[in-house]
Amino acid sequence: MSSVLSHADCPLLPLVGADVTVPLVDGRSVRHVNLDGAASAPALASVAERVNAVLPWYASVHRGAGYASQVSTALYEQAREAVGSFVGARSADVTIFTRNTTDATNLLAGAVPGRVLVLDVEHHANLLPWRRSLGGCEVLGVQATVGATLKALASVLSRRQISLLSVTGASNVTGESLPIDAVVDLAHRYGARVFVDGAQLLAHRSLSLAESGVDYVAFSGHKVHAPFGAGALVGRPDWLEGIEPYLxxxxxxxxxxxxxxxxxxxxxxxxxxxxxxxxxxxLAAAAEALSSLEPDAVAAHESSLRSRLVEGLRELPGVDVARIWSDSAEPIGVVTFRLEGVDPGLLAAFLAAEHGVSVRDGRFCAHPLLDRLGWGDGAVRASIGVGSRAEDVERLLSGVRAWVAGERAAEYRREAGVWVVVDDPRPTPASLDIDRLVATAAACAPVTV
Incomplete structure (x- = not known):
């Protein structure tokens, strides 16, 4: 085990809240293990520091004559340049700030002059917006191997007039991806442009538009440890200049x-x-922090943790780990699994209440992919990143082992479609004005994601 985790004993970058303790149902408190970064990643400490430094100068952008407004405008345009550099924007590319990846994809969907081609493994944000594009959307079923999937894409591209091929940079369910260079070569051969949904990819791996030939990329701040409500669309300007404004x-x-x-x-x-x-x-501060890391060090860190997690899960009876392609390259730090006969939501609630581990459960806004995997009832997802530690993985594995062994300290029931602890004794944070944390979350939680 020690050799597997030799690269991953410490986080690569400090996160806000990394040492927060959470209460358990047995009265103990433990350090919170947050393995739900694929949904919303905690802020980098450097991002929070940058935001705090900027707040005293906050003012109107572009249209104010005051000194603070001029400073704010300069900060905003400096951020635009940094975000473009983060994804290797070409000199003519445009960087547009949006709310998130979903917002950015909807923006581009209104600009595509023809038909869009996507695979059925995509997040809903990379499926639904294309239905609104001028030429509509064609969804292609993924094949069992990367090679067969590329051949299927080539077949459609050669027979149909496709304006844009849209692919995920990394699956939010399995962490897998198609080889970007091969996708770009294929699409450009038949006159199509390429859009990459970078929401999951860019917190883990780099992407350069200039070097790869990718035409557009979108991503969200809350996925790259900058949860302050911004995202970006970066890419070729011509389609975007010729349409009515998105807003x-x-x-x-x-x-x-x-x-x-x-x-x-x-x-x-x-x-x-x-x-x-x-x-x-x-978003710019996060981009600069992530860019400062040595890519090989990030890959080694994630590989060590992911390998240990998958290895530990596969040692347990009744556990399956999701995979799309049998021949794909090593995924980023996303691991989705299910335990035979166990409701994923119940397992997730147990891990949080009795082991202080936060994971994701459900269908991850990727219903077609979960249906293809035969996991339509959902699964559990753990996500690993630059702030993860070896002990995080061990705590998760310990929790799953405890469930398998029947070691449970609480009773659980479903409320509004969400599993909660019966008579939950855990207090809410004293500094926050929350009366009933779990019950409120349960009442507000959608049950279809």
């Missing part, structure tokens, strides 16, 4: 009369309203 409003207009409107050019065309300065600054 109509202040900042997107050069001149307006009673009869006509002249829209502005560049990223401002699609950034109507007051920009999210803090979100943009946070």
């Amino acid at each position: 109509a409003g202040g900042g997107a207009v050069r001149r307006i009369t009673d009869e006509d409107v002249e829209w502005t050019d560049g990223p401002a065309r699609h950034e109507a309203g007051t920009p999210n300065l803090v979100g943009a600054v946070a």
